[in-house]
Amino acid sequence: MSNATKTGGGFALSAIAPANASLHRLSALLTLFLLVLGFAATSPAFFTVNNGLTILLQTSVVGLLGIGMTMVIVTGGIDLSVGSVLALSGVVSAMAVKAGLPVLPAMSMGILAGAICGAFNGLVITKLRIPPFVATLGMMLIARGIALQLTGAIPISGLGDAFGALGNGALFRMVELRPNGFPNVVFPGVPYPAILLLVVALAAAYLLKKRQIGRHIFATGSNEEAARLSGVRVDRTKLYAYVMSGALAGLAGNVLMSRLVTAQPSEGVMYELDAIAAAVIGGASLSGGVGTISGTMIGAFIIGILRNGLNMAGVSAFIQQIVIGFVVIGAVWIDQIRNRP
Numbered sequence: 001m002s003n004a005t006k007t008g009g010g011f012a013l014s015a016i017a018p019a020n021a022s023l024h025r026l027s028a029l030l031t032l033f034l035l036v037l038g039f040a041a042t043s044p045a046f047f048t049v050n051n052g053l054t055i056l057l058q059t060s061v062v063g064l065l066g067i068g069m070t071m072v073i074v075t076g077g078i079d080l081s082v083g084s085v086l087a088l089s090g091v092v093s094a095m096a097v098k099a100g101l102p103v104l105p106a107m108s109m110g111i112l113a114g115a116i117c118g119a120f121n122g123l124v125i126t127k128l129r130i131p132p133f134v135a136t137l138g139m140m141l142i143a144r145g146i147a148l149q150l151t152g153a154i155p156i157s158g159l160g161d162a163f164g165a166l167g168n169g170a171l172f173r174m175v176e177l178r179p180n181g182f183p184n185v186v187f188p189g190v191p192y193p194a195i196l197l198l199v200v201a202l203a204a205a206y207l208l209k210k211r212q213i214g215r216h217i218f219a220t221g222s223n224e225e226a227a228r229l230s231g232v233r234v235d236r237t238k239l240y241a242y243v244m245s246g247a248l249a250g251l252a253g254n255v256l257m258s259r260l261v262t263a264q265p266s267e268g269v270m271y272e273l274d275a276i277a278a279a280v281i282g283g284a285s286l287s288g289g290v291g292t293i294s295g296t297m298i299g300a301f302i303i304g305i306l307r308n309g310l311n312m313a314g315v316s317a318f319i320q321q322i323v324i325g326f327v328v329i330g331a332v333w334i335d336q337i338r339n340r341p
Helices: 003-007 010-042 049-074 082-098 103-127 132-151 192-210 212-222 224-229 234-260 271-281 293-312 317-339
Strands: 174-177 183-187
Touching: 010 293, 049 082, 049 192, 049 212, 049 234, 049 271, 049 293, 082 103, 082 132, 082 234, 082 271, 103 132, 103 234, 192 212, 192 234, 192 293, 212 224, 212 234, 224 234, 271 293, 271 317, 293 317
Parallel strands: none
Antiparallel strands: 174 183
């Protein structure tokens, strides 16, 4: 059921939704602030520069996936394949480098592979009328299977320093040589993945707020039939959202594999849940028609800081999965309460 139907009309939705979205975003921002204070109180190393850079690097991948997921969720869909597409895209980029292609064209091929996976999702959903949950679940298995088949389930290593520049490089990094000849990092700089995330987030926010395709995405998610009767090409709009989600998963795959300087076909498992959680925590509604990029960024940092703080507290990875699972359930529960008539 669409948001417009539940509120009894589009006019009621347009009046209520912005206030609800702003309130939800403020509550997410308050949660983020409380998490920072809590972890800073339990660990003096939390506020160090190095830990801050670690959080930025960890959040960049979830943030990129979350931006694409937000576009899909706003249309009223879901994309469960982004973790597997991330792995496949990274493998494609690494194989292209191994084949002798320069790093930039090779990574472009990885992004293209992600976009193709997204296009497949969009076409299956719009042309075959298969529900997004089932269609993207199928792509999750397909993409993971292709990645494992291409590599024989063996990581691709020996990709060179140039391949690792995107994930490990930083802007304004300052290094000086000590008298003994060893380097000393004066300022670690701003990581390239964090800059990339900022650029992509600003571009996506502009697209959703200022461009026609953004208005069509919101219209499709709010009331698909009304959008179709208003002249919106609903199928093409959905296809665009899924292609963007796939392409951004491909970009996230390049960032992650570049950080590792190794293409791991088994990477990205359960990343789709982090992306969904980031979008929903930030105010996106699983019913469609509601969501912002700024809210998703807040949600991504909540996930990133939560994982980082639990790591520093010595909490095992298994317990972290339990905590994140409860966070996902809680975020969806809040979304359901928000959308009740």
